[in-house]
């Protein structure tokens with residue numbers, strides 16, 4: 206059973222409209238919108254439908270600033286270091302555009318990373334002659350050791366997440382960044398699969414760039430993502446030349462007085478139409494909920510659930526990374542007799558149990574709205590599915 210008092214669990218769940226018919230353990234795929242985020246989105250659409258003339262020029266700026274500040278607060282960063290972008294790939298591409306690579310420079314990425322963290326570096330390698338090095342998944346689950354051992358004097362860029370997106374195993378970024386600094390290599394961190402459920406503090410790591418989606422553990426809409434840019438890159442070149450990121454864009458009557466100067470800090474890296482009138486209030490509502498509940502509290506809640514999952518899955522003969530090698534918020538469970546996890550995930554879905562198959566792992570990712578009842582039902586349904594089925598294959 207969860208260690209949290211049940212009224213607190215209910216308090217978390219009451220922020221969502223989640224039917225008890227469904228066991229949703231798939232935050233790593235997509236988070237459900239909290240009620241307040243859905244309401245904020247509907248209110249924004251209604252305003253646009255019925256009263257679009259009420260949209261003031263300040264509305265192009267103020268909600269985006271609120272969102273920027275909320276992301277900054279959750280990462281212990283300054284709002285000036287946060288850019289609002291449409292996707293992780295956009296953020297990674299921004300980093301790729303600003304790091305000067307020469308032939309023979311090395312770019313280090315972990316094996317089987319999410320494609321948005323891979324394709325941009327494949328392109329850089331093609332264009333510049335830099336070498337893309339993929340670090341194999343370490344059998345001892347020690348990603349930091351594996352990444353550091355793969356570094357050389359030519360390492361120019363290291364891309365590492367907080368956790369492996371398929372099974373939640375942990376990357377010790379403090380160790381990785383130390384090795385990066387020793388070689389003057391830049392570090393880009395994708396926190397998409399941890400931001401919202403695992404505390405993250407840029408002041409402790411001092412990465413060069415951080416990227417995240419907003420629609421998974423962050424519980425926000427699809428289409429708004431976040432990019433942190435360290436002070437040392439703030440004079441860089443944005444991907445686009447859009448009007449709102451230029452100095453003085455607040456004054457709509459003087460937009461044709463074209464300027465070379467940008468808005469302050471990382472705002473120059475914002476994507477075009479970053480204001481996203483309907484999405485921004487939703488994203489803000491979702492992140493405010495995370496702040497109110499607090500990410501450390503969410504982390505300890507989901508850790509309690511994954512501990513039960515851990516022992517239940519082990520009893521069912523799944524192979525799982527040891528707890529100390531994991532971020533504690535999600536599990537990637539492999540089974541020597543089950544090669545096709547997609548089929549298993551599809552069968553669970555027919556029983557209203559939602560998890561993902563990623564590579565050879567069944568990925569189970571609980572969030573603040575889940576509780577001991579969800580975990581117990583998942584394990585029962587899984588056991589039922591496995592009975593007879595494992596033996597057949």
Ligand SMILES: Cc1ncc(COP(=O)(O)O)c(C=O)c1O
Pocket residue numbers: 291292293294295319321366370395397398418430
């Ligand atoms: C680790 C990680 N990064 C990024 C993304 C999404 O990237 P993008 O915003 O480029 O679609 C995902 C989606 O599953 C992901 O798991």
